[in-house]
Amino acid sequence: MSGSEVMKKEKPKAKLGTFLRLIKTLYSYYPVLLPVTAFCFIFTAAVSSIPPLFFQQVILVIDDSIHTGDWASAMPIILSKLSILALFYLLAIISITISRQLIVVITQGFLYRIRRAMFDGMQELPIRYFDTHKHGDIMSYYTNDTDTMRQLISESLPMLLQSAVIVLTVFFIMLYFCVWLTLLVVVGVIAMLLVTRKLGGGSARYFKRQQKSLGEVEGFIQEMMNGQRVIKVFNHETQAEADFARVNDVLYEDSYRANAHANMLGPIIINIGNVLYVLVAMLGGLLLIAKAPNLALSGLPIGIDIVVPFLNMTKQFTGNVNTVAQQVNSIVMGLAGAERVFALMDEEPETDNGYVTLVNAKIQPDGTITETTERTSHWAWRHPHSDGTVTYTPLAGDVILDHVDFSYEDGNPVLFDITVHAKPGQKVAFVGATGAGKTTITNLINRFYDISDGKIRYDGININKIKKADLRRSLGIVLQDTNLFSGTVIDNIRYGRLDATDEECIAAAKLAGADDFITRLPEGYQTVLYGNGANLSQGQRQLIAIARAAVADPPVMILDEATSSIDTRTEAIVQRGMDQLMKGRTVFVIAHRLSTIMNSDVIIVLDHGRIIERGSHDELIAKRGTYYRLYTGAFELE
């Protein structure tokens, strides 16, 4: 209740929408368990509001017998009443056990499914999403946001439900006993709500600020820890500490304000409850003494048997209001988390309208191609046509870019009229400054991004018609930033082709020139890599990435600065492997180091998204243009 008030100040519709969607999602996952759990919680809550009724009856009995001191005659009556109460309690314990166990099952099951939904959805998102979102932000969907949702589902929502039921039941029991006293309690509760709204709202505001300054402190620490060596070299320690003190102090200010608000809310509400208790006692006493006529649903006259349980109910009532107030923050944060998680799940997946697939092929003696399920050394594109016929084109690795234009954002083109024809087995190199569009071109070939205008054909087939997974399977990529996965070295190589045997993986490593250092690792091919291969040098990582591409054995390879971190002497060793790897394949290569690309069939020089020169090394040198100036070092590659 008070929570919703705070929420109303934000974006009420969005929050309500998120809340409803959360409940709907929960319900769709657990159509039976969810109502059962909710029922158990409500039942538990209802039962825990009942004791005052029995208390009142027991007091009546005591009152009747206390002057006679006749326990023997009073006992059976009390015992029978308490037996019924005990029965209720037993039911309550059973239902609380069930509800608690079930909510664990539901919460964890929900988190499991939501994580999967997020992760599975994320795998389908276009590269653009990852290029435009910070990794830290994506990670916090899985960590912070799911954590706040866990809190919301397993604690806040049940508490909210239970408290609402208790407050409602107690309210009616109060009305049953005495309307006057009930009115007084209502006034008190309104006061509590006002305080909650004021303090709770302040606390939520400061918690948000705290989140923000925490982010700033984290960013600062990250930058400084990365640059710690530079700090030492420049004797900049004192200055760095002073700078840190500034952001750290802001965080302190925000966090103590947020926490002070939250911490003070409890005592204030509880003690308003205490004051209310006193007021109820005084009004009750007054009514008793004045023998005032009672107004109650029960029609009972006012008596001590009503005032005393009423006092207990006042406690219960205000206690539950407090419970709700304490949940305000976690409800607000939980819904904000849910909103972000849903936003991730709502992201548009990468579209794939491809229908041309890659199949194992058998070449018949007469030259025709047939499809087969067994693994052959031949592949073919299976191309179904609208008239129902199917044609097979052998996989060769012929790539044509035909007048391709591209822009990452509308109105901001980065590639203009790019035309390139890479024939099977050719090596095509791209040269140019950072931002000239080299990597962008390779991103288009494997459809990480889709072109704006023009056509790209693979073996004569428009790549838009090829199923993305099959297109990418026919292309090997080795990037400058090699990304390895936690696991053994051999599993990392096998990532290129999951059914590759150990022998094939080792052969690929040998081809890439990686076998030498791998065998010298403590566990050889079984050495476990962690943290993106943190235990290897950048050069070694690149060698593994090359082996990974080699084992995939695709007809077309894209090497984007694949050897940039390997020093010149080691590169000479790798070069042999690379030459071996490139043999018989169509290769697109991007390299900073011109020695790597000199022997290409075609070198394409790019400048601001346009092809400005093309030709073989000798042709371009003879031309004395940009390539020549680059080559002679008169021009910086930036």
Add this chain to the structure above:
Amino acid sequence: MYKTLLKSVGKYKKTAIATPIIIAGESVIEALIPFTTAKLVDEIRAGCEYSVIVKYGAILFLMACLSLVLGGAAGYTSAIAACGFARNLRRDMFHKVQTYSFENIDKFSSSSLVTRMTTDVTFAQNAFITVIRLAMRSPLVFLFAIIMAYIMGGSLSAMFVVIVPLLVFGLYMIAKKAMPAFHSVFHKYDRMNESIEENVIAIRAVKGFAREEYEKQKFNNAALEIKRDFTKAERIVALTAPLMQTCVYLNMLIVLFFGSKIAISSMGLDLDVGQISAMLTYGVQILISLNMLSMVYVILTISVESIRRISEVLEEEPVITNPENAIYEVKDGSVDFIGVNFKYSAHAERYALQNIDLHIKSGETVGILGGTGSGKSSLVQLIPRLYDATEGVVKVGGVDVRQYDLETLRNNVAVVLQKNVLFSGTIKENLLWGNENATDEEIREACRLACADEFINSFPDGYDTKIEQNGTNVSGGQKQRLTIARALLKKPKILILDDSTSAVDTRTDAKIRKSFREYIPSTTKIIIAQRVASVIDADKIVIMDGGSIVDIGTHDELMERCEIYRETYDQQMKKAEGGVANVGV
């Protein structure tokens, strides 16, 4: 371990101590309120005067006010104490890291330091606030409630002898079973998050190899395991609620039955309705306080790991410290290595440098060439004492580097590191790192020498251009030139460039070297490079391989007698037909 952390409480000691004291007061009142209420109820029952009700009402009202003030105050002081503790922890850790030498820095990865200073500090803060609030409160509430229950209920309070052990035993069993289950699942949870991060970072590899389904399957296995383990652990903890409720209900039934028995039998003398009602309240208080205590235990257990990781940072002793009677003046820019052996840590098996004897005169230009892992960077890092030689002596200006004041030494020996960084802020702010008192004229001068002035002036904001975090908005070559200018501002006696012009084109590279020769002739220049062209005109060239110096000489001498040098030269120069090359990076 805890002691190390507690030092960081610092000036928040007052609030940290005040909090439990205030809470103690609050707990007393909390215990007195039901007591007074019971009296009031009994008075009302006895049909007292209205003035009596007003009197009790006034007392209760005052108590509630006092409790409100105390509760609010404790909320405030505890927030200050805990947040202040966290602030000091971060400050102290940050300070400690500033005293680290390179060897200490190598030990912690920067991402682990970030986690320790953020997430782990949050855990420590939670543990701290729990201790100062609950650890005091729950035993006190428990104690007072027991006492009051005894005062009011007399023999009826004996029931706690049954209920309390029942609850304690139950909570103990739950904690005992749940803790190990949680421990293992937290571990797995961290690993799952790591693998998600890995997937996000490697998304190009995932999509490039069309491994989406494989990754989904892999993730599903991990997530399923997390679900299973978490469910198991949390289901144990979920037993707390029914256990607690059972005790509360037992308390209720016992009080109502035996309470009415005693009340009726004694005709209201030993016990009356008001006291029965109070007994119910105390019972709940006692049980809740026990439950809180078990929460304290759980929170402390969860935060132990964080506390250990924080104290690790705070207890790490810097390997290199300022000497006593330090020397504050560096005479000249001469450098001597005498019989130097070096390894990165005491446990390292291999020496990174062996048998190094090298003498560099003040004002000389020295080039260092060698493959990856040949020890070039290790060698120069010994000069400003970023590391200490394991054996042998390194001298600067004829004095052992270990005798200098560290700041003096490092101000006179400027290193442009290979893995260099710029910080977020303007270009000018970054340059001022070299010398915070540098004038605009000095800054421009340094940039001219480093050939950085041209591109800086081409930016619309010039020297006030903002550098993004990690310097992502300038190119590699521009970044290198800025870091050189930054080092030049120190006006050092010795300037060391560790592969600092690799992304700069050869012509600019040559121009920088020329300006060094002309404008800072008395400064000793040590240049590590991959390109032969960068060192070809040096006074001497040092060739390194496998951690040792293979040869020292001028270009001509080395061409004559050093095969590694000749090979490298041929490889780089011959390919470049014209005689100048841009093949090395």
